[in-house]
Amino acid sequence: MAQTLPIWLAGGLLLVGAGFVTTLLPRWRARDHARRTAWSAARAEIDSAAVSRDAAATRVPEAERLFARAELIAAGRGGPAAAREAAEHARRADRLWRGQA
Incomplete structure (x- = not known):
């Protein structure tokens, strides 16, 4: 019994680790x-x-200020929230420039 205990413990730990990874x-x-x-x-x-x-x-x-802000956020990288913020700044700048045309 004492010889198989480490094997069972190692197998249990391996199973739990595989569950976490999965x-x-x-x-x-x-x-x-x-x-x-x-x-x-x-x-x-x-x-x-x-x-x-x-x-x-x-x-x-x-529009130039918004565009610069979008590029600055993009240069800093970040997560999806930063990407959405950069996209929104760029979208607003785009609308302003298109409105001038």
């Missing part, structure tokens, strides 16, 4: 996927705003 791995992947998707959308909004800025006939200081 539970947490999909969550980590989903979180990473959400972060990458949010940043992809934010970069698309920033690129769209940059095109509108280049096409604008006049300067719009508020």
Whole structure:
């Protein structure tokens, strides 16, 4: 009995560890996927705003401030919340530049 106890303990620990990994791995992947998707959308909004800025006939200081803020947030990286904030700033700047055209 004393010889099999360490084997059973090691097997139990291995089983518990496998359970944690099986539970947490999909969550980590989903979180990473959400972060990458949010940043992809934010970069698309920033690129769209940059095109509108280049096409604008006049300067719009508020739009330039919003665009600079979006680029600053994007440079700092962060999570999905930062990506959504950067996308919103870029979207508002884009609307301002399009409104001037």
